[in-house]
Amino acid sequence: MVVNSDFLLVGKSNMLIRLCLFGLAVLGLSCDSLLGAGFPRGPLRVHGKNARYFSHASGKAIILSGSHTWANFQERGVEGHTPEFDYEAYLDFMEAHEHNFMRLWRWEHAQWMQFVPQDTLIRYKPMAYMRTGPGEALDGKPRFDLTQFNQAYFDRLRERVVSARQRGIYVGVMLFQGFSIEQKGTQGVDPKKGNPWDGHPFNRRNNVNGIDGDLNGNGEGEETHMLWNPPVLKFQDAYVRKVVDTLNNLDNVLYEVSNESHGDSTQWQYHMIELVQAYEKGKPWQHPVGMSFQWGRNKGTNRNLFESPADWVCPNGDEFLNNPPANNGGKIVIVDNDHIKPLESDPIWVWRNFFRGNHFILMDCYKDFRIESPEHVDRKHDPARRAMGHAIKLAAQVNLMAMQPRNELASTQYCLANVGQEYLVYQPEEDADGVSVNLKAGQYAVRWIDPLDLTVVKQEAVDAKDGFQEFTRPSKRSAILHLNRR
Known part of the structure; x- marks a missing residue:
């Protein structure tokens, strides 16, 4: 195994870190064990x-x-x-x-x-x-x-x-x-x-x-x-x-x-x-x-x-x-x-x-x-x-990579969309009516998400036609609507 000494901490702690890295190498472990293996x-x-x-x-x-x-x-x-x-x-x-x-x-x-x-x-x-x-x-x-x-x-x-x-x-x-x-x-x-x-x-x-x-x-x-x-x-x-x-x-x-x-x-x-x-x-x-x-x-x-x-x-x-x-x-x-x-x-x-x-x-x-x-x-x-x-x-x-802010697609003016595939809509007003979203025709999986804790409070499926579709939120609290094409 090759130990990358570039990951050494500089200064007085060098000797300690070198010893740790040597020990890791002996055990067959990588520097990820020291620096956090889960990090990208x-x-x-x-x-x-x-x-x-x-x-x-x-x-x-x-x-x-x-x-x-x-x-x-x-x-x-x-x-x-x-x-x-x-x-x-x-x-x-x-x-x-x-x-x-x-x-x-x-x-x-x-x-x-x-x-x-x-x-x-x-x-x-x-x-x-x-x-x-x-x-x-x-x-x-x-x-x-x-x-x-x-x-x-x-x-x-x-x-x-x-x-x-x-x-x-x-x-x-x-x-x-x-x-x-x-x-x-x-x-x-x-x-x-x-x-x-x-x-x-x-x-x-x-x-x-x-x-x-x-x-x-x-x-x-x-x-x-x-x-x-x-x-x-x-x-x-x-x-x-x-x-x-x-x-x-x-x-x-x-x-x-x-x-x-x-x-x-x-x-x-x-x-x-x-x-x-x-x-x-x-x-x-x-x-x-x-x-x-x-x-x-x-x-x-x-x-x-x-x-x-x-x-x-x-x-x-x-x-x-x-x-x-x-x-x-x-x-x-x-x-x-x-x-x-x-x-x-x-x-x-x-x-x-x-x-x-x-x-x-x-x-x-x-x-x-x-x-x-x-x-x-x-x-x-x-x-x-x-x-x-x-x-x-x-x-x-x-799929955030494919999404763009598209205010005009939702009645709330807060919408991230991959048009025809996936939509996220935010309703910040607690006492407002439902949400309307301008969709491409197709079948969508619908989730209502509570922004306070990200719990899914309601799920359903809808067959949408081209144009604005009305969605009734399950409570008067602020809400996030997620639409994903099936």
Whole structure:
């Protein structure tokens, strides 16, 4: 048997993993025993026949959905007070809700947060660079050496992705963070609030390399997410390549350039997308790269996303929660309430997007320090959490690859259809009448499904003629109608 040493965890754990792999080889087992044998082989890609969805080696259409939270990679919270993030418990939580995707949050800065007073010391760790000095940074700790990566940071990154893989969870690895370079929602720096730029390695007072990310001297680093500063860009490019080197041979990886960088970051984000794509061309695997909505003192536009070279995008706009536009297949659309109504949830958002050809993910408070690090999660978000798991399961029960959003075929305007073969129709209104569907003539197996738990509440068969056919739902609750030609 050949053991693929590419799956080794990097850093201090190498020797232990090598011994484990040797033992597996002696026992005649594969690395799948270590990394999760049930997980599909090969990374996701845009589906070649239906670009609304992802696919892998199986050729099936795949939707991504799940909860993500701010501390799932780096620790963040009040120094000396906030407990360490229990990542395994978080994975248990995701697995219990049958989720298959998380955004893995990256913070570029070491201290301070704009949502709390300046004298509240919010720490983020580990950081990507070594703190060697000489000299102290603004947070009183040694300055960063931008030429020396902190290997413990990258070990942790890989370990977290591998652990998610063992649970069947895909990971959107965030490369940069818009909330690390500026105070958002303020006009200039508010001295009463924490300024993340004061804790950033590219702040000239925080590194030993003479790097200054604040070219205009306004006390913030918005220029670091632009193409104005070649010395900064050199270090950023090196960081991206290091991340790709760390994760390339893991098949549950996607990349996201940045969380809510400002509206002037467009060309910089395009550069980063193309950098990942070009760098991975020379490597065994290529992974999807995404771009999220831009926000700051100047917002971006959804047009910036859809015109980007990204494989998937996270847009902004209330319409993506209330009445999502049907996805025309130009990009994979992952709707994240973080960019629209953060800290809120509604299971109907999941289903509205599912039936318009989109994916939905939830910005989940989970046990964040800003809600006092509770022992138990807030159950008010459970309906949305459950709906995401149900949407994943329903997608696997139908031939999603062949289906498109066809609003005009159903009275409810929520319809996925492979015309003449298979239809899924959503009735979100609890007190509305039945559903009418424009069918091709033929015999169809009919199932009424309860979206609250995916139980089939009624089954029958119908002989349909061309045109609209009326279906009476078995109760006044919201419902999903599945029609499959016999």
